[in-house]
Amino acid sequence: MPPPPTVGQRIRMLRLRRGMSQEVLAGLVGKSVSWMKGVESGRLQSQPRLSILLLLAEALQVRDLSELTGSRSVPVRMFGGPGHAALASVRDAINATPLAVGIPQGTVQPLSVLRGRLDAAWRTRHTSPDHRTALARLLPDLLRDAQLAVHLRQGDERRRANALLAQTYGLTQMYVAYQPAQELVWRVADRALTAAQESGDPLALSCAVWFLVQAHRESGDYTAARSINEQAMAALEPHLSEGGVDLLAMWGALTFELGFTAARAGDAGEAWMHWDEAGRVADRLPGDYYQPWTSFSRVIMKAHAVTVAVELRQGGESARQAGNAESVPIPSRPRRGRHLIEVARAHHLRRDQPAVLGALQLAQQAAPETVMYNGFARRMALELAESGPSHLRTQARDLADEIGLTV
Incomplete structure (x- = not known):
């Protein structure tokens, strides 16, 4: 029998499976390329500490530490938090799509009422310390009624209902993100994009794409995240002049997402370039404007600068930006x-x-x-x-x- 693979060999195999270079993986865990080479080759005899193993597990999309170590089976979800108590009820609401046969169950409400409920749900999310618990009380009924609104309407009203449904799915993604239910993240993101495309509304489309970019980047597919982002911005650009402040803010949010993705990939020049471009868009917004879907605003740009510096592992710059933005x-x-x-x-x-x-x-x-x-x-x-x-x-x-x- 051949000897079992070492920790370094396991890391190398998983890294290659993800299509990731040693430079990128080393940057994601805050180590030098020489350290990464030493671990993979076995030149460094000691096993990486638990905190580093957890960073490697996240970067390599590993579910259990035993995939890295060969022993000590510890689900990585332990370090991502348990599932929220109401996750099952939200999952059921996501999966319960109205069918064409029979009479759908739910509340048929004017679209203006649904719009008001959705806006109130976003406000609840932003003002509640226990925001997932607060959303869990609202999402099942809101999802059901938004899906029903699309099912029972035709023409312009159906398109408006689809725009509302796309934004409802965006709010739902805020709930299911960082839960042990990655399949729900993708289901919600895909349905949001479909509803947005059916609506023909540039604002709904930009919102759906923003959430889809998050899903691709968090899965480690930076190429897809960037490609979708750029395609969406090309489609949105002709609508900017008459799109109003919300669409302009979405343009700024998508511009920053290009920078965020570049930072994750280790491209400092592109990351800071897009952050600067997004800042110029933010300067065109009213001073007190704060977009509920993406948080894009003037005030968020200092926070975004901290994120870029941290993702690039720029210790001195991240400390400087944190000092500028902590409060x-x-x-x-x-x-x-x-x-x-x-x-x-x-x-x-x-x-x-x-x-x-x-x-x-x-x-x-x-x-x-x-x-x-x-x-x-x-x-x-x-x-x-x-x-x-x-x-x-x-x-x-x-x-x-x-x-x-x-x-």
Whole structure:
């Protein structure tokens, strides 16, 4: 019998399967290319620490650590958070599509009423610390009634109903993201795009594409994310002059997504170029404007700068941007929580552990359910609780307990 593959050989096999270079994978886990070569070749004898294995697992889309180590079976979902308590009911609502046979069950409402309910649901998401729990109470009925509105209408009203359904699916993706249900993310993203195309509404289409780009990038398919993004922007550009402020904001949001994807791929020049272009679009928006679907606004650009620097593993730049943006007044609680997690990641690059803990505590205060389901936050909290400075461990363990980690 041949000897079992080493950790390094397993990493190399999984990396090649993903079509990823050593340079890209090393950048995603914050290590040098020489370190990655040493691990894969076996020149470095010691196994990577748990925190690094978890970063590798995320980058390589691994479900269980045993795929990397050959032993110690630990589901990676432990570090992405448990499934939300209401996930099953939301899944049922996503799957329950009205059929043409028989009389569909649900509430047939004017589209203006559905529009008001959807807008109220977005406001609930942004203002609630427990935003997933709050959305779970609204989504099943909203999905059912939006699907029914499309089913029972024709002509212009059907197109308007499809635009509402596409945006309802976008809100649903906000709920199912970071849950142990990747199939739902793709189902919702695909249905949103179909409904948006049926609507013929450039705003609905841009919204659906924005969510689809997220799904492709989070799966590691940067080529598809960029291609879809660019195709959508080419289709939207002719409508910008008469599209209003919301479509202009979507143009800015999609411009930044090109930069985000480039940062994930390690292309610093392209990432910062698109961030700068998005900033010029944001400057054309009203000062108090904040888009509910994408958070695009003037105020979000400083937060986006932190994300770009962190994804590029630029330690000094990420710390500088975090200093500029740590208290930026983002009106959405979950988006503010996510931004503070990015600030914590910036401090983590500089190994400033007290600052990491402080940023995570602020994120927990802003949006506990954002922290609970964020893999980066959970890994940093676990690392601090297990191996951080002794004077920080009590606070770190309290935080780990709050977000459902067993230390």
